Amino acid sequence: MTEQTLRKDAARNRERLIAAGRDLFARRGLDATLNDVAHHAGVGVGTAYRRFANKEELIEAIWRRQVDELEAILREALAAPDPWDGLVLYLERSLAAQAQDLGMAQMLAGRTWPDHYDRQRDRLAPLVNQVADRAREAGLLRRDVTGTDLIFLQIGLTSISGTVRDGTVPEGRSDTGQLYRRYLWIMLDGLRAPASGQSALPVPALSTPEMHTLLRPRAHG
Structure with a gap:
């Protein structure tokens, strides 16, 4: 040859x-x-x-492509004329990708976290912050919501997909794989800037470095 x-x-x-x-x-x-x-x-x-x-090298090669795809979603969201539509686009597309890809969801939730994976994720955090900032500055997103809130809300919603994936499908229901979307839309109503007053959130938002620290698995022993 x-x-x-x-x-x-x-x-x-x-x-x-x-x-x-x-x-x-x-x-x-x-x-x-x-x-x-x-x-x-x-x-x-x-x-x-x-x-x-080793497996980690393969995961890194896959992760780089996934980050490229997520970055493309974020840039499309930032290009949307309406900042709220851009925020919804980002959340819907990102969550759809994670609902279909358990490995991606685990990576984004910090289930495996060598430094070189962290550096790739650092590409996404500023763009997520921009999506939130843009909607907030337009008066469409609650004044106290930040980009890190969007990340943790996604982690919560992907846990619904995990529960559905591991559970028994009820008879007559073919839509359980989309169940996370119901809770996304409930969540979106809570994220909107209201016309009247709103309750103060009881815990401050995380900074981006705090979020990255918290997502790293805790050392034991």
């Missing part, structure tokens, strides 16, 4: 592993192993380890 053919085969196997890993992590979460991914991709385990030294 020529060197060019070997390079093409290597690139093709890498893409197969990324696609298989994304599919497997989406359905089973980040506990799936690199061996599992190799079998799912239809390649040998040795081939998998030649393309990725």
